[in-house]
Amino acid sequence: xxPSLCNLFAKNFYIGAAVTPFTIKQQEELITTHFNxxxxxxxxxxxxxxxxxxxxxxxxxxxxxxxxxxxDMHVRGHTLIWHNQTSDxxxxxxxxxTPTRDQLLTRMKTHIHKVMGRYKGEIYAWDVVNEAxxxxxxxxxxxxxxxxxxxxxxxxxAFEFAREADPHAQLFYNDYNEVNPIKRDKIFKLVQSLKExxxxxxxxxxxxxxxxxxxSIDLIREAMKKYASLxxxxxxxxxxxxxxxxxxxxxxxxxxxxxxxxxxxxxxxDIFQLFLEHRTxxxxxxxxxAADDYTWLDHFPVRGRKNxxxxxxxxxxxxxxxxxxxxxxxxx
Ligand code: G3I
Numbered sequence: 001x002x003p004s005l006c007n008l009f010a011k012n013f014y015i016g017a018a019v020t021p022f023t024i025k026q027q028e029e030l031i032t033t034h035f036n037x038x039x040x041x042x043x044x045x046x047x048x049x050x051x052x053x054x055x056x057x058x059x060x061x062x063x064x065x066x067x068x069x070x071x072d073m074h075v076r077g078h079t080l081i082w083h084n085q086t087s088d089x090x091x092x093x094x095x096x097x098t099p100t101r102d103q104l105l106t107r108m109k110t111h112i113h114k115v116m117g118r119y120k121g122e123i124y125a126w127d128v129v130n131e132a133x134x135x136x137x138x139x140x141x142x143x144x145x146x147x148x149x150x151x152x153x154x155x156x157x158a159f160e161f162a163r164e165a166d167p168h169a170q171l172f173y174n175d176y177n178e179v180n181p182i183k184r185d186k187i188f189k190l191v192q193s194l195k196e197x198x199x200x201x202x203x204x205x206x207x208x209x210x211x212x213x214x215x216s217i218d219l220i221r222e223a224m225k226k227y228a229s230l231x232x233x234x235x236x237x238x239x240x241x242x243x244x245x246x247x248x249x250x251x252x253x254x255x256x257x258x259x260x261x262x263x264x265x266x267x268x269x270d271i272f273q274l275f276l277e278h279r280t281x282x283x284x285x286x287x288x289x290a291a292d293d294y295t296w297l298d299h300f301p302v303r304g305r306k307n308x309x310x311x312x313x314x315x316x317x318x319x320x321x322x323x324x325x326x327x328x329x330x331x332x
Contacts, residue, residue: 002318005311006036008329012279014074016286018238021063027290030316037074039237039286040064041296044077046086050111053089058118065122076237076286077119077126079174080112081158083144084131091145104149109161116165125235125284127174127205128162129155133186135177140186155190156199163200174205174237179215179223188226195230203232208239209288210271211246212263217270224274228281236275238288240309241267242297249302256308261320268311268321272328291316 006015016037023041024031031038042048043060050056068075090107093099099107116126132155134142141147146154155173162171173191177183187204194201204227210220227234243260244250256264275282289295291312298306308314311322 003326005034005322005325008326009285010036012276012329013282014284014286016074016076016284017290018078018286018288019064019067019290021060023290023294024064024067026294027316030312031290032071034312035073035290037076037284037286038064038068039076039078041288042085044115045079046082046090046111048085049115051087053107056114061119065119069122074284075119075123076235076284077116077123077169078237079127079130080115080162081108081128081132081146081154082130083142083146086145091149099149101150104146105157108146108150108154108158112158112161113165116162116169120166121168123166123169125170125172125203126162126166127237128171128201129158130174131176132173133175133183133190135183137182140189156194156197159194159199159201170202170233171200172203172205172235172237173201174207176207176209176238178204178206178208179219181219181222184223184226188230191227191230191232195232201232203235203283204230205235205237207288208236209242210240210267211242211244212260212267213245217274220271221274221277224278224282228278232281234278234282235284235286236282237284237286239285240288240295240297241271242307242309244307246301251302251305253306260308264308265319265321265324269324269328272325276328276332287311
């Protein structure tokens with residue numbers, strides 16, 4: 001007998017999965033059994049829903065919304081303003097000139113209102129701004145067209161437009177490498193300053209693209225404490241534990257080694273133990289996929305190299321890590 005992961009954690013936090021129209025077909029039973037929240041892996045991103053100025057393409061996003069509705073699942077919206085997967089037209093006028101700050105702000109507002117408006121009341125939390133902080137030590141915000149044309153307040157503006165568009169949706173800032181102390185402190189500083197300015201922000205999304213080797217539980221704990229001290233909610237938004245170290249570019253494995261799997265089991269147990277410690281402000285834990293047959297890590301950082309980052313294997317069977325997490329929850 002395999003208990004349902006989301007039922008087991010129902011008192012603590014939602015258990016989510018990033019999905020696509022393809023994976024909801026391939027993994028339907030697994031997803032509907034163990035997850036009570038979904039995020040569109042790509043289908044709500046700018047380029048997916050707003051390819052040109054007067055064209056909106058919501059078919060795939062609508063498919064995922066219908067799936068959530070049918071199965072009584074929550075939906076996290078991902079993502080409104082990002083430097084990546086954003087249509088070129090927004091940063092270039094038809095005559096080839098660069099839009100002014102006001103022009104770009106108008107386009108930003110239109111986009112946010114249109115996308116959030118379509119799913120108003122149906123998406124309970126949105127990643128309003130994604131990955132705006134720089135990974136470089138001596139740089140605060142990541143260079144992007146948003147920053148270049150609008151200025152630093154593009155972030156505040158995005159949150160303001162989002163609040164107008166759906167006043168009941170929770171608004172998140174979402175980022176990766178989020179427990180690295182240098183980046184963590186920058187994320188903290190950004191969100192603290194937004195709050196001081198009265199910008200409507202409700203939470204911080206920790207993506208959680210980690211591995212079986214790191215970051216340490218202490219670093220994750222420190223980051224969660226520090227973020228929570230701002231009085232915001234926390235979501236883990238894109239969890240996966242790569243079986244490879246960042247430097248490991250090996251491509252010859254056709255299945256994970258036993259050593260990898262036992263490290264992964266330990267890590268998942270320790271991480272979920274920590275999540276349980278934070279259950280008062282941690283509201284949702286979303287994996288960036290559902291089972292090992294489909295993961296973006298099969299194409300990153302080495303294209304075509306298989307990875308096995310989840311709690312369910314390529315046949316959708318629970319791994320040892322799943323059983324450890326179940327035990328944890330049963331003890332608590
Ligand atoms: O849609 C095209 C398709 O038409 C084309 O034939 C194919 C050829 O490569 O590419 C398809 O687009 C790909 C897209 O995923 C949809 O499958 C892109 O090449 C590929 O780059 C894109 O990757 C996505 C990536 O974001 C883009 O940055 C991953 O699936 C997605 O998992 C990943 O998700 C991000 C989060 O949004 C933000 N945080 C990090 C996370 C992982 O990178």
